[in-house]
Amino acid sequence: MLALRTSPPSFGIAEGERIVRDFYGLAASITPLPGERDCNFRLRTADAPGVESREFVLKILDVAADVGSTECLIAVLDHLAEQDPALPVPRLFPTQQGDAIGRFSRDGIDYAACLVSFLPGQLLADSAPSGALLHHVGVTLARIDRALQGFFHPSLTRRLAWDVRRLPELAEFSSYIDPPALRSAVEKVATALRACLPRLRALRSQAIHGDCHAANLLVDAEGLSVRGILDFGDMIHAPVIMEPAVAMSELLTEAVAPLESASALLQGYAEGQLLQSDEVELLFDLITARHAVTVLVHAWRCRHDPQGAQVLASAASHSGRSLAHLLSADREALTRTWHEAAGTSPRLARPVDLARRHRLMGAGAELFYAKPLHLVRGAGVWMYDGQGQAYLDVYNNVPHVGHSHPAVVAAIQKQTAILATHTRYLHENILRYAERLTARLPAKLNACLFVNSGSEANDVAWRMAQLASGHHGGLVMENAYHGITDAVAALTPSTGTPRDPRVVTLAPPPSGLRVDHAMSRADLDAAEIDTDRAVERLSERGFAPAAFYIDTAITSSGIFDPPATWARAVSERVRAAGGLIVADEVQYGLGRPGSHFWGFERRGLEPDIVTLGKPVANGYPMGVVVANRTLIEAFQAEFGFFSTFGGNPVAAAAGLAVLEVLDREALMANASATGNYLREMLETVAARHDCLGAVRGTGLLLGLDVLGLDAVAAKLRTKRIINILASEFRILISYEGPHVNILKLRPPMPFGRGHVDLLVQAIDAAAGAIDAGGN
Numbered sequence: 001m002l003a004l005r006t007s008p009p010s011f012g013i014a015e016g017e018r019i020v021r022d023f024y025g026l027a028a029s030i031t032p033l034p035g036e037r038d039c040n041f042r043l044r045t046a047d048a049p050g051v052e053s054r055e056f057v058l059k060i061l062d063v064a065a066d067v068g069s070t071e072c073l074i075a076v077l078d079h080l081a082e083q084d085p086a087l088p089v090p091r092l093f094p095t096q097q098g099d100a101i102g103r104f105s106r107d108g109i110d111y112a113a114c115l116v117s118f119l120p121g122q123l124l125a126d127s128a129p130s131g132a133l134l135h136h137v138g139v140t141l142a143r144i145d146r147a148l149q150g151f152f153h154p155s156l157t158r159r160l161a162w163d164v165r166r167l168p169e170l171a172e173f174s175s176y177i178d179p180p181a182l183r184s185a186v187e188k189v190a191t192a193l194r195a196c197l198p199r200l201r202a203l204r205s206q207a208i209h210g211d212c213h214a215a216n217l218l219v220d221a222e223g224l225s226v227r228g229i230l231d232f233g234d235m236i237h238a239p240v241i242m243e244p245a246v247a248m249s250e251l252l253t254e255a256v257a258p259l260e261s262a263s264a265l266l267q268g269y270a271e272g273q274l275l276q277s278d279e280v281e282l283l284f285d286l287i288t289a290r291h292a293v294t295v296l297v298h299a300w301r302c303r304h305d306p307q308g309a310q311v312l313a314s315a316a317s318h319s320g321r322s323l324a325h326l327l328s329a330d331r332e333a334l335t336r337t338w339h340e341a342a343g344t345s346p347r348l349a350r351p352v353d354l355a356r357r358h359r360l361m362g363a364g365a366e367l368f369y370a371k372p373l374h375l376v377r378g379a380g381v382w383m384y385d386g387q388g389q390a391y392l393d394v395y396n397n398v399p400h401v402g403h404s405h406p407a408v409v410a411a412i413q414k415q416t417a418i419l420a421t422h423t424r425y426l427h428e429n430i431l432r433y434a435e436r437l438t439a440r441l442p443a444k445l446n447a448c449l450f451v452n453s454g455s456e457a458n459d460v461a462w463r464m465a466q467l468a469s470g471h472h473g474g475l476v477m478e479n480a481y482h483g484i485t486d487a488v489a490a491l492t493p494s495t496g497t498p499r500d501p502r503v504v505t506l507a508p509p510p511s512g513l514r515v516d517h518a519m520s521r522a523d524l525d526a527a528e529i530d531t532d533r534a535v536e537r538l539s540e541r542g543f544a545p546a547a548f549y550i551d552t553a554i555t556s557s558g559i560f561d562p563p564a565t566w567a568r569a570v571s572e573r574v575r576a577a578g579g580l581i582v583a584d585e586v587q588y589g590l591g592r593p594g595s596h597f598w599g600f601e602r603r604g605l606e607p608d609i610v611t612l613g614k615p616v617a618n619g620y621p622m623g624v625v626v627a628n629r630t631l632i633e634a635f636q637a638e639f640g641f642f643s644t645f646g647g648n649p650v651a652a653a654a655g656l657a658v659l660e661v662l663d664r665e666a667l668m669a670n671a672s673a674t675g676n677y678l679r680e681m682l683e684t685v686a687a688r689h690d691c692l693g694a695v696r697g698t699g700l701l702l703g704l705d706v707l708g709l710d711a712v713a714a715k716l717r718t719k720r721i722i723n724i725l726a727s728e729f730r731i732l733i734s735y736e737g738p739h740v741n742i743l744k745l746r747p748p749m750p751f752g753r754g755h756v757d758l759l760v761q762a763i764d765a766a767a768g769a770i771d772a773g774g775n
Ligand code: PMP
Pocket: 452, 453, 454, 455, 456, 458, 481, 482, 483, 484, 551, 584, 586, 587, 613, 614
């Protein structure tokens, strides 16, 4: 049977004073305090010369009624004092004998005296709380729950009527509820809650306070912050979300604060304790269930415990009204608001989501994977969907130092709260960033222009190269990608843009040629002849080369890692024809090669211009063009240059944080170690499968060839492996190359050996399925 009756032990003032004297050696005047289960007294020690009077609360507990709860209460107060000594919760004082409680009997019944600190403040019940106060209630509850994380006591699993998961049992007494409308509302809520039980059981659980109501909350005189949370006697082991749910249910009745202020409380809680989408989805059921419990306990007591019913009368009538109000509200809209406050994402019905996307973004807006993903959060090398499911990110180089890296987030947050303007004002951040960046580049690359993307950086570099060379032709690698502006699209044969007569392509280096290989004379001759022919083709069209653009990982052409002699041979021919060398480091820069900080260093190139994008600010939009100051100044003089957002103080702060984290966490060394290990493991796994071929690239930008009977079969297999990895292993990769037959692996830089093992096992399994299935 659930404990529905309330019968606190009854002790008089004189008895209380004697207990305080006997156990604690204190002479104190005492006054009664209300209590549902315990007999409570507030006590103030007598003034004595030189000794300030102090205040305490004496609790007298009926030990026999619940031995476990008494033990649990002592243990939890100790635990909280240890874990978070500054928490505004009561502290336990030992008896003169050093015991946690004083044990005694009266009329054959065992009792425990327990002395705790008296917390000053006024009850929240006595005032209408502001949004700020409700937010602080949430923050404080989350802090208590964080401190409670490691706590357990067997009595936390006892059957408690106030535990909303017991509502279906309690609803057996629904016939005690008088107004039929209220009775049927309670029954409806009980049925809904019963259906939620399996989902509730799947949620993370821990010890929670579980009873945050207005008479358990002390606030300061201004009503701005929480001064104390009382009564740890109703603690249970339960889903974490039940903590804010109970508080929201108890506080957001018309007796205290309107339901609309629920968001403030929830937001405060979520700030201290990240919530998950599944938890927020259940809030409505839990909040209504708590109201139903209050109504039912009251109805039961009206029949069997009239004194106890009186204590609960006003709460029950508020709960009845709140229940009616909630049941007539728009549940979906409320839940959406709560998701917003908690920073979680609503469950979306996919077809609706896709149709909406097509309507708003055009049906051509590309999505990865046969079953598109809806991701809501990232941390390190992981991303998470709304259900909290983790996905290993082996594809994104924008979150270079890891998704939402705290140092970058903090730098952005801090600067954006101070000032976000542009480079027409002096600012320390952008200068410091330019200094730190150029310090990592060859001496002649000593000045920067700031833009907002890789495309813009390449676009600016294009005009700069034309100005410096006086030429207007471009050389790019076959199937190169350099961006989306009109000018850069012409330098981007991979997107199938109509060929611009000013742009010609160069053949990639021979496949299989690795950085540490010696290049044969014949191969060198071939590269030189190919470059000279390209220059000739330009000249036949009336152009000379302004620049040779090279993505230093030669990514979209198929991921190549040729020896330095290859790039030198090509670049010397370009220079001989009067062209500049533009190293596009959007893919490879900032340590990704592992062996070098810049891709052009690994290629053996001495670029005139370096362009940066994607990883520089870890996701905050930023692009940089670095060149010699004379080139930059010539460009400024000819065209003038200003980009509204380019190089703003927030972007610069993010860029600085990225450079700092790269060094602090030795991520380039990690790219080398993990990259080597990944390469080795891929070679081993490729050797086991007919459908896998060569490993390409180095550091943390690798490719793995997928083989098939013909190009179409290989492409289909590539896509199949990628989809198997995403849907069955929750590992995210993509494809690369002119024939779409290369698995592209380009994870955030903190990728480690354990992640490699997960990835390689998954590729092994997917390739096994393909080998077995034959397609
Ligand atoms: N250059 C290279 C080598 C790239 O890979 C990309 C983006 N994929 C760009 C330039 C363009 O950068 P953004 O998308 O920031 O304009």
